[in-house]
Amino acid sequence: MDYQKVLDEISAEIGLIEGSGKVATYIPELGNVQPDKFGIYLQCTDGQGYSVGDALEAFSIQSISKVLSLSLALKLIGNHMWTRIGVEPSGDPFNSLVQLEYEKGIPRNPFINAGALVVADILISELKNPKVDFLQYVRDLAEDQTIQYNTKVAESEMEHKFRNASLTHLMKDFGNIKNDVNEVLDFYFHQCSIAMNCKQLAQTFTIFLNYGKYDLSAEAAILDPTLAKRINALMLTCGFYDESGEFAFSVGLPGKSGVGGGIVALHPKYYSIAVWSPPLNSKGNSELGLKALELLTTKTEQSVF
Numbered sequence: 001m002d003y004q005k006v007l008d009e010i011s012a013e014i015g016l017i018e019g020s021g022k023v024a025t026y027i028p029e030l031g032n033v034q035p036d037k038f039g040i041y042l043q044c045t046d047g048q049g050y051s052v053g054d055a056l057e058a059f060s061i062q063s064i065s066k067v068l069s070l071s072l073a074l075k076l077i078g079n080h081m082w083t084r085i086g087v088e089p090s091g092d093p094f095n096s097l098v099q100l101e102y103e104k105g106i107p108r109n110p111f112i113n114a115g116a117l118v119v120a121d122i123l124i125s126e127l128k129n130p131k132v133d134f135l136q137y138v139r140d141l142a143e144d145q146t147i148q149y150n151t152k153v154a155e156s157e158m159e160h161k162f163r164n165a166s167l168t169h170l171m172k173d174f175g176n177i178k179n180d181v182n183e184v185l186d187f188y189f190h191q192c193s194i195a196m197n198c199k200q201l202a203q204t205f206t207i208f209l210n211y212g213k214y215d216l217s218a219e220a221a222i223l224d225p226t227l228a229k230r231i232n233a234l235m236l237t238c239g240f241y242d243e244s245g246e247f248a249f250s251v252g253l254p255g256k257s258g259v260g261g262g263i264v265a266l267h268p269k270y271y272s273i274a275v276w277s278p279p280l281n282s283k284g285n286s287e288l289g290l291k292a293l294e295l296l297t298t299k300t301e302q303s304v305f
């Protein structure tokens, strides 16, 4: 498959689209990003990488980090996770409060904010130096020790924490948050603030390829095959909140988006891919990123179905 040709075609076609998406501003610091940024990096299982556009420019990975925090928490506590978080799509926006009340503080899945906040709580309980250890885990997966938290983004989100704080307080009341609410929020905002580029993200997500057996040298990268399969299943069913069905329908790959405009997706046998375009649609997913991935699976005729 000539992936470079496919990426070049996608980039040309995306360039012709006049999108209607909007850069996220509810975290003010994210609003400073140039809306016309666009990059893709595709990492194949044969070791080859292909890119187009701003693939080497770092951006805020936001909710893409939820997949990495989940993978670490599952390594640490295994199936105990599922007594505190479900595995069903929520059908609601990523930051919704409504289900939590009638489902007694148990989030539907680990990729909505409520679920990721419980995962953050678990990591705080399990790790010696939570923020330092989590960043080290991500650096080891990416095999890149330069990756950093963007503390400006984390602080900006802390200043506008009201909805995430509400979710955490509600779950604390139900007994599903064990640590101090502000500590959980601080950890969560830091994990979301991690700055990575498309290349680093695509390479990091190779841990979910080939049943977790993609040939990576980093020790931290080795994932149990069952974990890799389950995390892929969750990305497929819950990775795009109330647009997960649409993503499975039009793209057909497991994936995860973030409000920084990034999307990571993967074909478990062939490649992992990261796309970045900051303007978001009404569901909080990158408008052109979604389009680019739809073009990819259409042109390559490679999806999981």
Ligand SMILES: NC(=O)CC[C@H](N)C(=O)O
Pocket: 061, 062, 063, 064, 094, 095, 113, 157, 164, 189, 192, 257, 258, 259, 260, 284
């Ligand atoms: N969907 C997202 O990327 C949301 C992450 C963001 N940090 C928030 O909690 O609102």
